[in-house]
Amino acid sequence: MLTKTSSQSLTEQLASRFATRIRDRLLAPGARLPSVRQCAQAQGVSPSTVVAAYDQLLAQGLVEARKNRGFFVREMAQVREPRSSDAINSVATELPGPRAPMNATALIRGMFQRPSDKPQPGMGAFPPEWLETTFMPAAVRKVTGTRALQEFSLQYGEPAGDLGLRRALSHKLAGLNVPAAPEQIITTVGATHALDIVSRTLLRAGDPVMVEEPGWAIEFARLDAMGMRILPVPRRADGPDLAVMARYCEVHSPKLFVSVSVFHNPTGYCLTPGSAHRVLQLANAHDFHIVEDDTYSHIAPDHATRLSSLDGLQRTVYVNGFAKILAPNWRIGFLAAPPALAERLLDTKLLATLTTPALLEKALAWCIEQGQLRRHAERIRTRLDLARARSVKLALAAGCTFAAEPAGLFGWVDTGVDTDALALRMLDAGYLLAPGSLFHAGRKPGTLMRINFASTQDAAFWKKYAEMVRRP
Incomplete structure (x- = not known):
């Protein structure tokens, strides 16, 4: 006050x-x-x-x-208003019109400028205390304790990334039935950098790109900043709306489809095999690539359906990273690509960053090879399952309903009130929310919001939430 x-x-x-x-x-x-x-x-x-x-x-x-x-x-620059595509009839013969401003940076800045020391329901990551380990410092000590430290510190690393890490990643991907030799893998500065490399390699300003909606706010903002034409594809429980995708293919000839197959953000949906096969059929028939963001693979079952597994990395590019599960500040991600694309993608990486730091890549390789990452992920999954159960119970007691079956890290919650207005009121109370409008290409207002199950076990938050919802 x-x-x-x-x-x-x-x-x-x-x-x-x-x-x-x-x-x-x-x-x-x-x-x-x-x-x-x-x-x-x-x-x-x-x-x-x-x-x-x-x-x-x-x-x-x-x-x-x-x-x-x-x-x-106030909008500081002229922006364009998006077209909605919540039904196939809304797909017109011309490209979608201009879009509204993206405010994904509000969530990103909130990660670094927390409004309070309270658990933040709008955050996109696990709480720091969940990620604390003893093996990560041990891995760094092991790498820095070798005589080779000075050698690889005083010269540029391998352009594609540390070979030992790429070999470990190749073996790890084989466990997901994604065939990728070390030569097909390129390390990056986080998964977002990998997505950026793919976009800058395969697209030019003005190209149409299909993106799932609701979807990751940062991806909408990133593509918009590059001047791409975003074609929002409604995401359903079994996968993307195939009828809308087919219509886009006929009318706009998109160059790329960006998808989160497993534990989709923000709904938690997982792709079904039938839907995956039809998406790949469309890609082959209409000659577009698919970039599959598998950021949440570490908390997902290995047998979950992945486009890259079914496709064998022919039209798909697989993207992943370790910020969510292990070390946000290590900034290590990677992509696995078809052999014909790998050199082009590597050229794009070289133009942006030359190489990536080998020291932490070597430390990560040790964590993977020793089984430390696998055991850590198992502990996180167990803890998340318990947190999700508690968060769901509290959310329902506060009068919320779930627009999607609770799964993974995020819940897609219907509050029954305007969540943009609710977010402003909750910010006064020290809580950063993620209103549903963030996850639409055109900032579509509504009553939905995304919650982080790991950060919404606090009864005090839900008590304040209920109080704010009752306010006129």
Whole structure:
């Protein structure tokens, strides 16, 4: 709550609070501020104080007033409004029109600028205490304790990445029935870098790209920043909407399809074999590539259906990383590609980063070879199963329903209220939410939100959530 002081009025404090969030992009362009009445009630001030604070934000150029609609965070550049594709009839003969601004950076910045020390339900990772191990420091000590340390520190590493790690990854992928020789594997600075390498190699500005919706907010934002035409494909329980994909193929000739087959973010859905076969048939018939992001493979069953396994890395490029399960700051990811694409992808990596640091790659190879990573992942899965059960129970007790069967790290929750507005109120209470609009190419508002099961076991959060939902 705001408190009047001799140095700063309530109006100035309120304006400063919103200004800081806007500049830190915790409130993204296009986000609507609470109504004057709602804000006054939430902050315990008079409506005139809120009006005066909003006037200050207007004067600073941070917000704009829209007649009969309210106050919105100002868009700093002209952007385009997306087309919806929630039914096949919405796929028109021309390419989808311009899109709205992406605010995936709000979630990313929230990872580094946590609003409080409370568990954060909107985060996309496991809590740090879940990832603490003794074997990771041991792996680094083992690598740095060798005489070879100075040798590989004073020269550039192998362009494709440490050979020992690529061999370990090749063996690991064989366990998932994904055939990839070490020569087909390229290490990267995290999985997002791998996705970027694939996009920059296979696409040019203006190319149409099919992306699952709802989907990973950062992928929408990344492709948009590269000037790609995003074709949103509705994601269902069994896989992507194949009818919409087929129509896109006929009309737009897309160059790429980006998919999360296993524990899809944010729904938790897993691809079925039948759907996977039809997606591959479309790719062969219409000559497009598929990049399969398997970020959540470490907490998924090995037998889960993967496009790269069924396809044998012919039209698919497999992407994965270790930030989620092991060490976010090690920034190690990789891609496995068809032999014909591997050299082109490596050229793109060389232009961006030359090589990747060998020291931590060697340490990771040791963790994999010694079975430490496998045992660590098993412990995380067991802990996550218990956390998911507790989180689901608390969410249901708070009046939520699940739009998808709870699975994996994330829950796709229906709150029954506007989650963009709810996110603003919860931010005041120190909680960062991930409203459903983040996971649509055109920031489609609604009542859904993504929760992290590992971070929503706290009854205090759900008590505050229920209180905020009841507010007018």
